[in-house]
Amino acid sequence: xxxxxxxxxxxxxxxxxxKLSCAAxxxxxxxxxxxxxxxxxxxxxxxxxEINPDSSTINYTPSLKDKFIISRDNAKNTLxxxxxxxxxxxxxxxxxxxxxxxxWFAYWGQGTLVTVSA
Amino acid sequence: xxxxxxxxxxxxxxxxxxxxxxxxxxxxVSTSSYSYMHWYQQKPGQPPKLLIKYASNLESGVPARFSxxxxxxxxxxxxxxxxxxxxxxxxxxxSWEIPPTFGSGTKLEIK
Numbered sequence: 001x002x003x004x005x006x007x008x009x010x011x012x013x014x015x016x017x018x019k020l021s022c023a024a025x026x027x028x029x030x031x032x033x034x035x036x037x038x039x040x041x042x043x044x045x046x047x048x049x050e051i052n053p054d055s056s057t058i059n060y061t062p063s064l065k066d067k068f069i070i071s072r073d074n075a076k077n078t079l080x081x082x083x084x085x086x087x088x089x090x091x092x093x094x095x096x097x098x099x100x101x102x103x104w105f106a107y108w109g110q111g112t113l114v115t116v117s118a
Numbered sequence: 119x120x121x122x123x124x125x126x127x128x129x130x131x132x133x134x135x136x137x138x139x140x141x142x143x144x145x146x147v148s149t150s151s152y153s154y155m156h157w158y159q160q161k162p163g164q165p166p167k168l169l170i171k172y173a174s175n176l177e178s179g180v181p182a183r184f185s186x187x188x189x190x191x192x193x194x195x196x197x198x199x200x201x202x203x204x205x206x207x208x209x210x211x212x213s214w215e216i217p218p219t220f221g222s223g224t225k226l227e228i229k
Contacts, residue, residue, distance in 0.1 A: 044209065047219065095165055103213040104171045104211065105158075
């Protein structure tokens with residue numbers, strides 16, 4: 001069974017940094033593109049970016065590429081999202097998702113909540 | 119970025135009737151072979167769940183009362199007959215280019 005478990009969320013001050021993790025199990029993590037998607041409270045879904053299996057290609061949504069860094073450790077079956085210079089509008093539930101090639105998002109974690117507040 | 123406009127923003131449908139949700143893309147997301155549009159269902163407190171891929175292909179395990187259609191810029195998700203458990207917010211998503219974007223969502227209530 002495919003499982004994705006995000007962690008690392010919490011309260012962070014404006015301008016601060018936070019690193020999220022997503023532990024994957026139930027599939028060969030090293031073969032799949034992985035993405036981060038966020039959802040602000042009561043709002044819709046926003047794709048943050050993705051990383052290919054060997055980390056040679058990382059794509060970001062243009063408005064976030066200077067704030068967020070996506071990485072992965074295939075030996076640990078873990079996906080990461082390094083967040084920096086956070087602002088109140090970064091308050092959201094952050095999901096990791098397994099993407100089928102570069103198409104749909106087939107599997108999602110339950111998300112980890114990041115709250116940006118002083 | 120490709121903008122996906124969903125309509126309506128919300129709708130209430132009687133049990134057993136049909137729900138129709140529209141998604142319009144700001145540019146074509148189809149080739150002669152594929153339409154790069156996908157649909158998700160999100161219930162409160164849960165992550166999105168894939169329903170339909172490539173505009174009309176039902177994901178494994180999804181009930182046959184869900185169906186998708188469309189090509190080019192206009193796509194539709196139909197649910198018939200609706201059941202109580204279909205209460206949720208529905209999103210379309212394209213994969214034509216980077217970034218993949220989502221529609222703003224349609225909240226479905228069952229009367």
